[in-house]
Amino acid sequence: MANNSLLIHPKIDSAANVNNESKISDSKRVLNAAGFMDMDGLIKLVLFITLALMPFYFVKALSFALLTGYLLIITLLSGIKMRTLFISASSYFIIVLIPYLLGLMINIFISFLSNGYAYTQESAQILLRLLRLFIMWFLSILYFQTTPMKTVLGLLDRFLFPLKLAGLPVQDYLKVVMCAVLELKNTGAELKESLAKSMRSVLGGEKAKFMFKLNIKALSQVIVSLIVNSFGKLDRVEKLVENVNPADLYGYFFRLTKREIIALSGFTMFTILVIMVEKGYW
Amino acid sequence: MNKNKKYALIIIMVTNAILISFLESFIPIPIPVPGIKLGLANIITMIAIVFLSWQDVLLIVIIRSFVVAILTRGVMMIAFSLSGGILSAIVMWLLYQKLSRFVSIKGVSIAGAIIHNSAQLLVASVMLGQAVVLYYLPVLLISAVVTGLITGSIGEIAIKEVSKKGVFLEETIQEETAQEER
Numbered sequence: 001m002a003n004n005s006l007l008i009h010p011k012i013d014s015a016a017n018v019n020n021e022s023k024i025s026d027s028k029r030v031l032n033a034a035g036f037m038d039m040d041g042l043i044k045l046v047l048f049i050t051l052a053l054m055p056f057y058f059v060k061a062l063s064f065a066l067l068t069g070y071l072l073i074i075t076l077l078s079g080i081k082m083r084t085l086f087i088s089a090s091s092y093f094i095i096v097l098i099p100y101l102l103g104l105m106i107n108i109f110i111s112f113l114s115n116g117y118a119y120t121q122e123s124a125q126i127l128l129r130l131l132r133l134f135i136m137w138f139l140s141i142l143y144f145q146t147t148p149m150k151t152v153l154g155l156l157d158r159f160l161f162p163l164k165l166a167g168l169p170v171q172d173y174l175k176v177v178m179c180a181v182l183e184l185k186n187t188g189a190e191l192k193e194s195l196a197k198s199m200r201s202v203l204g205g206e207k208a209k210f211m212f213k214l215n216i217k218a219l220s221q222v223i224v225s226l227i228v229n230s231f232g233k234l235d236r237v238e239k240l241v242e243n244v245n246p247a248d249l250y251g252y253f254f255r256l257t258k259r260e261i262i263a264l265s266g267f268t269m270f271t272i273l274v275i276m277v278e279k280g281y282w
Numbered sequence: 283m284n285k286n287k288k289y290a291l292i293i294i295m296v297t298n299a300i301l302i303s304f305l306e307s308f309i310p311i312p313i314p315v316p317g318i319k320l321g322l323a324n325i326i327t328m329i330a331i332v333f334l335s336w337q338d339v340l341l342i343v344i345i346r347s348f349v350v351a352i353l354t355r356g357v358m359m360i361a362f363s364l365s366g367g368i369l370s371a372i373v374m375w376l377l378y379q380k381l382s383r384f385v386s387i388k389g390v391s392i393a394g395a396i397i398h399n400s401a402q403l404l405v406a407s408v409m410l411g412q413a414v415v416l417y418y419l420p421v422l423l424i425s426a427v428v429t430g431l432i433t434g435s436i437g438e439i440a441i442k443e444v445s446k447k448g449v450f451l452e453e454t455i456q457e458e459t460a461q462e463e464r
Contacts, residue, residue, distance in 0.1 A: 087354070088354055091354075091359060092358075095359075095362055095402070095406065096406050096409065096410065099403060099406055099415050099418045099422075100406070100410055100412060100414065100415050102417075102418045102421070103412075103414045103415045103416065103417035103418040104414050104417075106417040106418060106421075107414050107417045110417070126410070126412065129410060129411060130410070133358070133409060133410070136358060137358045140357035140358055143357070144351075144352045144353075144357065149352065152352060172285075172289065173341070173345070175289070176289050176292055176293055176296075176341075176345060177345055177348060177349060179289075179293045180292075180293045180296045180297055180345060180349055181349060181353070183293055183294075183297045184297050184300060184301075184349075184353075187297075188297065188300075188301065191301055192301065192304055195301065195304070195305055196308065199305060199308040199309075200308070216432060216435065216436070219305075219309060219436065220435065220436040220439050220440075222305065223302060223305065223322065223325065223436055223440065224436070224439050224440045224443050226298065226301065226302070227298055227325070227326075227329070227440050227443070227444060228440075228443050228444060228447055230294050230297070230298050231294060231444070231447060231449045233294065234287070234290055234291065234294065234449065237290040237293050237294055238286050238287050238289075238290035240290075241286045241289045241290050241293070242286045
C-alpha cells in the first residue's frame with residue numbers, strides 16, 4: 001500500500017525517504033520475527049484483548065500455568081528482543097509495584113508506631129490482581145512492539161471514525177503522531193548520541209552527587225540549547241507536514257492468510273483447553 | 283499561525299519532550315526516591331502553556347503520552363501518562379493564565395508536579411483496588427516540590443530563550459490581542 005502511495009506522490013522526497021526507511025526497518029523486523037510481526041493487526045488485537053481479559057475469569061491455577069506457557073510461546077515466536085521487554089516491563093514495577101510496596105511499608109510502620117490499626121488485606125487476592133494487571137501490561141507491550149506503527153495508526157483511524165463524523169480532525173492528529181515518530185526515528189538516534197555525549201562531558205567529570213547545584217546549571221544549558229536549536233528545523237518539518245499524505249503514513253487493510261489461520265487455530269485450541277480445565281474436565 | 287506551522291511546532295515539541303526524558307537517565311539524583319522522576323519533559327508543557335493555546339497544550343500532552351506508550355511502555359502506561367499529564371497541564375495553564383501575577387513559572391511547575399504525582403498515584407490505587415498505595419503520597423508530594431522547582435528553574439530559562447528566538451511571535455501577539463480584547 002505504501003508502495004502505491006509513493007508512486008502517486010513522487011514529489012514528496014522527504015516523506016518518501018522516510019517511508020523507504022521505515023519500509024526497510026519494517027522488512028527487517030518481519031524477517032527477525034519469523035512472520036509473526038506481519039500478522040493482521042486487527043486479528044492480533046482481538047486475540048490479545050481476549051488473552052488479556054481471560055485471567056479475570058480464571059479460577060484454577062492450572063489455567064494460569066497454561067496461559068503462561070502460551071504467552072511464552074507467542075513471545076518466542078514474536079522474536080521480540082528480551083531487553084525491550086525487560087525495559088518496558090520494568091516501568092510496571094516502578095509505577096505500580098514500588099508505590100504499592102512502599103505504601104504498605106509506611107502503613108505497617110505507622111501502625112507499629114501508633115500501636116493502632118494496620119491495613120489488612122488478603123494477600124492472595126492482591127497477588128492475583130497484580131498478576132492479571134501484569135499480563136495485560138505484557139500483552140500490550142508485545143502488541144505494540146510487534147505491530148508496525150503504520151498499522152496501529154491505520155486501525156486507530158478506523159476506530160475513531162465516529163469522532164471524524166463529529167468534525168474532529170482525526171486524520172491531522174494521526175498525521176502529527178506519525179510525523180513525530182518518524183522525526184524521532186530519523187533524527188532521534190543521532191540527537192540522542194550527541195545529547196548523551198554532551199551530558200557526559202558536562203556532568204561526568206564532576207563529583208555529581210555533591211555538586212548538584214552546578215549540575216542543574218549545566219543541565220539547563222544542554223536542555224535549553226536542545227530546545228532552542230530544535231526550532232531551526234521548523235521549516236523542514238512544516239514542509240513535511242504540508243506535503244505528506246496521510247495515506248503514505250498509515251493505513252490498515254484486513255487480510256486473512258495462512259499465518260492468521262494458524263494463529264487463530266492455535267488460539268482456539270488453547271481456549272478449549274482452558275475451558276476444559278475451568279469446567280473440571282481436566 | 284497557519285495549521286501546518288502549528289502542527290510542525292507540536293511535532294518538534296513532542297520530540298523534544300521525549301528526548302529530554304531520555305536525558306534524565308544521565309542525571310544523578312542526590313537522594314534517590316523509588317518511583318520518582320525529575321519530569322524534565324514538563325519543561326515543554328510549560329513552554330506550550332506560555333506560547334500556545336490550551337487546546338494545543340493538551341494536544342502536545344496527549345500525543346507525547348501516546349507516542350511514548352506505544353514506542354516503549356505499553357498501552358496501560360497511557361492511563362498513567364494521560365491522567366497525570368492532562369490534569370497537571372490544565373492546572374498549570376489555569377495558574378499561568380489566571381494567576382500569573384501571584385504565581386511564578388517555578389510555582390506553576392511545582393503545582394504541576396504535585397498534581398501529576400497525585401493523579402498517577404490515584405490511578406495506581408484504582409487499578410490495584412488498594413487505598414494503601416496512597417500512603418506513599420506524602421513522599422511523592424515532598425519530592426514533587428523539589429523536582430518541580432528544578433524543572434521550573436530550567437523552564438524559566440528555556441522560556442526566556444525561546445521568547446528571544448521569536449518562534450511563537452505571531453501566536454503570542456494573537457494571544458495578547460485576544461487577552462486585551464477580553
